[in-house]
Amino acid sequence: MSTAQLALTHARYNLIxxxxxxxxxxxxxxxxxxxxxxxxxxxxxxxxxxxxxxxxVASMVVFAFMASxxxxxxxxxxxQRAKPWVPFLRTLPAQPGARIGGMLLATLAIGxxxxxxxxxxxxxxxxxxPAVTDLVAAMGLAILTAVPSMLIGFVIxxxxxxxxxxxxxxxxxxxxxxxxxxxxxPQMFADWLNTASSFLPVRQxxxxxxxxxLGEAIPPWAILxxxxxxxxxxxxxxxxxxxDEGRRFR
Amino acid sequence: xxxxxxxxxxxxxxxxxxxxxxxxxxxxxxxCVGLLGPNGAGxxxxxxxxxxxxxxxxxxxxxxxxxxxxxxxRQRLGSTPQTTGLPEALRVGEVLEFVAAxxxxxxxxxxxxxxxxxxxxxxxxxxxxxxxxxxRVAVALAFIGNPELVLLDEPTTGLDVDxxxxxxxxxxxxxxxxxxxxxxxxHLEEIEQLAQRVVVIDQGAVRADGTLSSIVxxxxxxxxxxxxxxxxxxxxxxxxxxxxxxxxxxxxxxADADSLVxxxxxAGEPFSQLTVRGATLEEAFLALTKEAx
Numbered sequence: 001m002s003t004a005q006l007a008l009t010h011a012r013y014n015l016i017x018x019x020x021x022x023x024x025x026x027x028x029x030x031x032x033x034x035x036x037x038x039x040x041x042x043x044x045x046x047x048x049x050x051x052x053x054x055x056x057v058a059s060m061v062v063f064a065f066m067a068s069x070x071x072x073x074x075x076x077x078x079x080q081r082a083k084p085w086v087p088f089l090r091t092l093p094a095q096p097g098a099r100i101g102g103m104l105l106a107t108l109a110i111g112x113x114x115x116x117x118x119x120x121x122x123x124x125x126x127x128x129x130p131a132v133t134d135l136v137a138a139m140g141l142a143i144l145t146a147v148p149s150m151l152i153g154f155v156i157x158x159x160x161x162x163x164x165x166x167x168x169x170x171x172x173x174x175x176x177x178x179x180x181x182x183x184x185x186p187q188m189f190a191d192w193l194n195t196a197s198s199f200l201p202v203r204q205x206x207x208x209x210x211x212x213x214l215g216e217a218i219p220p221w222a223i224l225x226x227x228x229x230x231x232x233x234x235x236x237x238x239x240x241x242x243x244d245e246g247r248r249f250r
Numbered sequence: 251x252x253x254x255x256x257x258x259x260x261x262x263x264x265x266x267x268x269x270x271x272x273x274x275x276x277x278x279x280x281x282c283v284g285l286l287g288p289n290g291a292g293x294x295x296x297x298x299x300x301x302x303x304x305x306x307x308x309x310x311x312x313x314x315x316x317x318x319x320x321x322x323x324r325q326r327l328g329s330t331p332q333t334t335g336l337p338e339a340l341r342v343g344e345v346l347e348f349v350a351a352x353x354x355x356x357x358x359x360x361x362x363x364x365x366x367x368x369x370x371x372x373x374x375x376x377x378x379x380x381x382x383x384x385x386r387v388a389v390a391l392a393f394i395g396n397p398e399l400v401l402l403d404e405p406t407t408g409l410d411v412d413x414x415x416x417x418x419x420x421x422x423x424x425x426x427x428x429x430x431x432x433x434x435x436x437h438l439e440e441i442e443q444l445a446q447r448v449v450v451i452d453q454g455a456v457r458a459d460g461t462l463s464s465i466v467x468x469x470x471x472x473x474x475x476x477x478x479x480x481x482x483x484x485x486x487x488x489x490x491x492x493x494x495x496x497x498x499x500x501x502x503x504x505a506d507a508d509s510l511v512x513x514x515x516x517a518g519e520p521f522s523q524l525t526v527r528g529a530t531l532e533e534a535f536l537a538l539t540k541e542a543x
Contacts, residue, residue: 001351001352001354006351006352009348009351013337013340013344013348016339016340016344017337017339017340020339020340020375021339083335084331084335085331085335085336085337087298087303087331088329088330088331088335088391090301090302090303091301091302091303091324091327091329092324092349092352092353092395093321093322093323093324093325093327093352093353093395094321094352095321098352242319243305245303245304245305
């Protein structure tokens with residue numbers, strides 16, 4: 001079986017496991033929509049403006065994927081690595097790509113589901129009205145641009161123990177969400193912050209998804225940046241996976 | 251003879267602890283080798299290096315002539331998780347399929363189910379299995395890939411006698427069919443039941459390596475039990491004997507049982523209920539590690 005097929009198999013059993021503990025799925029599905037309802041919906045100047053409403057829904061979609069990457073992969077993996085099943089999986093004849101890819105695919109699938117209630121709320125309660133083709137393209141790109149966030153989760157989960165992973169993930173999530181322009185639109189950033197932010201994969205993802213949803217051109221730096229991050233983080237994840245020797249106690 | 255596992259001056263250091271100290275060892279096709287040693291001796295570290303879970307500090311280990319870190323070299327290798335840690339939410343049947351998906355030519359599913367008696371468990375979630383059932387599934391996983399070499403780390407820890415024997419039978423059947431088996435244990439009966447060759451490891455080094463009988467013979471201790479002769483008299487006849495007395499039955503662990511029996515007969519001692527048996531592996535092992543210290 002090729003590594004790609006094996007990654008699908010890993011994703012399948014990962015999703016079966018997740019589905020048997022449904023509360024975990026419900027959490028990651030409801031959280032972004034709830035955040036949107038509490039923080040964005042009350043601000044009528046955002047929800048009444050079609051462009052701002054579309055941009056805010058798109059930002060929240062990016063946030064949903066980022067959060068599921070960091071929490072589902074990062075914290076979950078750190079916990080799993082402390083158990084004997086993960087070392088056993090590593091003795092099986094599979095390339096790192098099978099396991100990393102499997103986790104990514106499963107988490108992307110759940111992130112895609114989490115997008116649905118958010119889009120429904122956006123359609124019903126805001127003035128957001130993107131063109132259908134733009135909407136579909138933005139949804140597809142939201143999934144693709146989530147890969148670096150998933151890989152960041154994988155890296156955190158591989159280098160830290162379960163308790164450390166929670167702390168690291170929370171800090172990383174706050175920095176990436178704020179720095180990536182998901183909490184405050186980058187238009188409100190100071191110049192230096194805007195420049196720094198443009199190097200973050202989450203900002204690049206936001207730029208790609210928001211601009212696509214609005215039917216605007218995507219800045220080339222965002223595309224180049226996110227491709228570079230994907231390759232870099234993918235290589236780092238594979239390298240860490242190979243040299244991982246399990247959890248160490250001193 | 252094809253060498254399946256080959257360690258050369260293999261050393262693994264964790265911080266300031268030397269878990270393995272220059273181990274050189276070959277495991278050939280079709281062998282059944284017991285790795286025997288106390289907890290912390292380095293058995294599990296040796297296996298984890300052969301499985302590609304860890305990298306040697308110095309020296310090398312190869313499986314099937316290649317680096318165990320390379321996934322392709324693990325196609326014909328079977329392993330089992332040391333402690334029971336199957337994914338709780340998955341059903342047994344799903345776990346079997348999932349693991350089988352990793353191999354090019356897995357064993358037929360029905361054969362594995364049959365050999366390890368898994369039929370009644372297939373629909374159960376792993377979290378619902380008893381400790382013994384989990385071990386049975388875990389050991390079965392080692393054989394799913396139809397391996398040529400299986401590394402079993404403490405395979406029957408915590409099992410009752412019946413479950414242990416059933417599992418040994420299944421492993422023995424696979425060995426008879428040509429699979430090389432390496433089994434670590436500090437449970438000595440397990441090694442006696444499964445292994446033909448025994449490698450004694452202590453403090454990260456190989457202390458002895460030979461056939462099961464030669465390891466026992468190398469200590470050459472026998473246990474003589476009899477009644478009707480006081481313990482003190484036995485000690486006079488063989489000053490090297492370790493003699494204990496319990497309710498009229500005297501037990502002597504001696505280097506030369508034949509000579510003790512001869513001198514008992516020559517002295518005309520009125521002994522009865524004489525039994526002489528070879529030292530168990532446990533006794534042999536204790537003597538070996540004592541000598542090493």
